[in-house]
Amino acid sequence: MTLLRMVMALPDPRFSTPRVLGVDDFAIRRGQTYSTYSTVLTSVEDQRVVDVLPTREAGPLAAWLIRHPDVEIICRDRAGAYAEGARRGAPDALQIADRIHLWQGLGRAVETCVAAHRDCLRDPSPSGMLPKATRLTSGRPQDDQAPVGRRAARRKAAHTLTHELFAQGHSRRAIARHLG
Structure with a gap:
């Protein structure tokens, strides 16, 4: 208990605004619809959570970016709300797609192409x-x-x-x- 009290007495860690911000959604409750999703903001370079926003909408993301103007690159999925929030909150920041969504998109494209040309492939x-x-x-x-x-x-x-x-x-x- 003494150790826990000492840890709890420590001040909250201060963070600087990340140069590269990761933006993604997560489910608050397992197996729920998108109405119960929130947004997690991460520092891509430090691999740490920076903040959690209550919704997946553009407004809270734009407001957060306006309060933290040092963000240069926004790494996000292809959600339109995140694109709009980034455009409004940090118009000069470079928006890029994150790796997992690129791989998922590539996988779907390859699967579709292979299925369309299945008859052309030889027996391996x-x-x-x-x-x-x-x-x-x-x-x-x-x-x-x-x-x-x-x-x-x-x-x-x-x-x-x-x-x-x-x-x-x-x-x-x-x-x-x-x-x-």
Whole structure:
């Protein structure tokens, strides 16, 4: 208890306005909608929390930036409210996208592109690992109760082929390599 009293008696740490400010939202309560989200402001260079704003709106961010004019770079997600708040509160600051949102956007773009050109891609499995008769050819299921969509059809065909190969005595590792 003495140690806790001593720590509690310490003054709150002072911080200088960060040069590079990170702006992102977080859920106040787990599994809630965006109405229960707040904004966390971080110093990107020091990796510490600078402040927490009560909402995800432009007004509080703009007001905070006006009170702290030394911010040069604002690293944020693509939320329109954060863009507007940064524009109003620090018009001279450079706004950049944060790394996680860039990676997420890139991942979605690659996934969409690959899905659109899936038929152009070759089978990446090395030839000769398993008998030629067991290779996937069309990717279409053979029974009457075919699932809807090409992805579901390929999944069902791969599932059937997996069981056939296992019944033929191939190891799980060899089947996994073959099917990729």
